[in-house]
Amino acid sequence: MTITVLYFARLREEFGIAEESIPFAAGTVAALLDILRGRGPEWAQQLSAECNYRVAINQKLVDVGAAIKAGDEVAIFPPVTGG
Amino acid sequence: MTITVLYFARLREEFGIAEESIPFAAGTVAALLDILRGRGPEWAQQLSAECNYRVAINQKLVDVGAAIKAGDEVAIFPPVTGG
Amino acid sequence: MKISVQENDFDAAMEIAELRANNARIGAIASFIGLVRDNNAGDAVTAMTLEHYPAMSASILLDIGEQAMRRWRIEDVTVIHRTGTLQLGEQIVLVAVAAPHRHDAFLACEFIMDFLKTAAPFWKKERTAQGERWVEPRATDEEARQSWIDPTDISGR
């Protein structure tokens, strides 16, 4: 299956990418994060447990245990600082 | 000595007077209130202990124990309801 | 600090623009506008008359504003209170507080309103289908004021 992954703010800049479509076998957010961390040290560092990023599936905030389905839009971003 | 006494809102209407100059021997707010209550049943009722009126001397809220001096402006009024 | 007790209506946007003018330290403006509501204590209200104690009303608003300036980190305060006859929907009061951060602005704004409601010498007389009547104070207003009493405050106020 294919999913869309979006990156925002600091993560968008660090990874040099705002949006991508990637193949992903059905699984949880944690499984996706493992794949992304495997891309290199920058990815592993930015997505390490200490970094305070948030994940949304289809525009709803989720925990790393949430399941990702085909066609989902997964967004990964730093803590928000609006207002 | 002479003092000025002001009445506001419901008290002004009930007493039919907004402002008066009255002779007053030096004393406390409580002494003034005793004199005013002696004017008749309407005064006694509106200035009874159960009625929730407030007293200010020279535009500062005071307790009944406060002393009144010659020339003071004493205001007696119901609980405020602005805002 | 700007304190005004006036019969004329006010332009809240202009007041807020003045409050923040030329002060780049301001990151937050909390404001409150009180309006003549159509209903009080279960009865339809069509208008009201606001009486005040002219020699005292502005000076106590200034005192309340100064208390807020001492208690929170705020840059400036505007309080405008109207008097006279006001129709349904008209503006009664504006409190606007400018501060670097929002929490100070919110707290100071609510503090000023709570003290204004319970200490500033204004009285409302409502017009209803049953005639005119003086508005009764609400117990919740006095409770709101009491909630701000700070037992650790030794400033003497």
Place this chain on the structure above:
Amino acid sequence: MKISVQENDFDAAMEIAELRANNARIGAIASFIGLVRDNNAGDAVTAMTLEHYPAMSASILLDIGEQAMRRWRIEDVTVIHRTGTLQLGEQIVLVAVAAPHRHDAFLACEFIMDFLKTAAPFWKKERTAQGERWVEPRATDEEARQSWIDPTDISGR
């Protein structure tokens, strides 16, 4: 309820006028305006750029507004958040809440700001003399959000 995420500036007075139009139940309007401040974390700030997640930002503001409508007795809510590049002193955000009584209006307005600050997907990048930098979240914002968690709330939010 009016929710808008937009690049253009807003006219707070016009927004508040629309919020209260034709609703005589409203006796209180609490509002908040956030501005670009000259200083953050000790450094001079000259401008900022606000990035957001377009598909999510307005919908989560709507969700926060609906939570406030359920939790307090309020009549209506307006939330406007700007994006793009903003200069010193420019308006960033407006939250305005109309209610019969002031306490509901104040609480709902502060609630919306506290949740907006910690849940709505906006990110600020500041321009300083040292260059550009992403704004770090403040721990006090998260504490403010936590303070609203109601252990008796079984609505499932």
